[in-house]
Amino acid sequence: MFKNAAEQEGYILASPNHINDTISLSENMLRTGRTIESTVRILPVNTSRIYVAGFSNGGRFANITPFFLKNINGIISCGASVMNPEMLSSKNRFHFIGVVGKKDFNYTELLKLQKILHRLKFQNQLIVFDGGQEWPNNDLLHTALMRFNLSDMAKGAIPKDSVYVQKAYDEDLRRFSVLRGQLKLLIAEKVLDEMLSVYRLHQNTDSLKELKKNLRKERLYRALKRNENAALFKESLLKEDYLYYLDEDVLTYNYNNLGWWNYQMSELDKFIQGGNTAEKAMGHRLFGFVNALIEDNIDLVRSEKQVDEEALLFLNMLKTITEPTDFDHYLKVISLAAKNEDFGTAIFYLEEALKKGFKDKEKLYAVEHTALLRITPEFNKVVEKYLKDARYEVIEE
Incomplete structure (x- = not known):
């Protein structure tokens, strides 16, 4: 599911051959750790940019990997929240990106999780789409990977590319405009929230704040x-x-x-x-x-x-x-x-x-x-x- 998005953004994809519910959590975690070690050993991986991702049960498993494995810098969790938010600690921060459909029963759990992550000052975004418990499309997975790139540019982990930043900004603004045109104003607001979180580290975001202010004034939005x-x-x-x-x-x-x-x-x-x-x-x-x-x-x-x-x-x-x-x-x-x-x-x-x-x-x-x-x-x-x-x-x- 990540192949096209990874190709677009230059990410290496790796997965253990066997991870399933029939073996213990500890064994699954050991296999994941060995996969990361093997990949780092044979390919030129930036070890400060290792991320995990998954959907539904796979997302729940991905969400707990930073508590057991070192050097996990971020998570893309599709349709899954953190099983036990009490495990989150400001001493072990990572970049969390949730991707969820509004009809998915995990939607409300991810809304609650986002509040906790904000309080603990975890870098996080929540990408919402109009769907149920299903894999997000390639465009949304691509957006999630871009979020990691933009974050790492802001932190100096990779060189800043102003052309890339502007292209990403234009893509996000286009997504907002399409949703607004479709009268999906609450999802459109979520896009603005994402953009304010991401682009404030790169440029002035007054225009985005004004867009959000105007959106909230609309009678239909209210x-x-x-x-x-x-x-x-x-x-x-x-x-x-x-x-x-x-x-x-x-x-x-x-x-x-x-x-x-x-x-x-x-x-x-x-x-x-x-x-x-x-x-x-x-x-x-x-x-x-x-x-x-x-x-x-x-x-x-x-x-x-x-x-x-x-x-x-x-x-x-x-x-x-x-x-x-x-x-x-x-x-x-x-x-x-x-x-x-x-x-x-x-x-x-x-x-x-x-x-x-x-x-x-x-x-x-x-x-x-x-x-x-x-x-x-x-x-x-x-x-x-x-x-x-x-x-x-x-x-x-």
């Missing part, structure tokens, strides 16, 4: 800002509800509350379908937040020595509500229910999956713990109804 503040407040309250009720429901296996969760998802869908731009983005963020929250709980339950299968069953049932087209969760419910010989529940979730378009018959007949279930007339009748041809014959008495 309306959008009010709507966003209201949406962010509402979002914080809903997040607290989701955190509280999920904890309670998992602890008590509260299947009766699945209806409440279904209602909540329909309410979020109303936000997304509504005409309020701020609430649309909030709806997308909350969908992402709920799904990430449930997935974290599933991982937590699985990591326990004695796996609580009842909690796992509830969480996978909940996931079929919050992410109804992810069929793996239906299959997990079928597997866990069949294991406990709760064939009624297994048949119900089988039909729900098939109704919503699941068609992989081979995968269906290979679900763990369903050997007895698969030969029942009820199972094969449902399969025959939706997939036409059941593996086992249905015999009516």
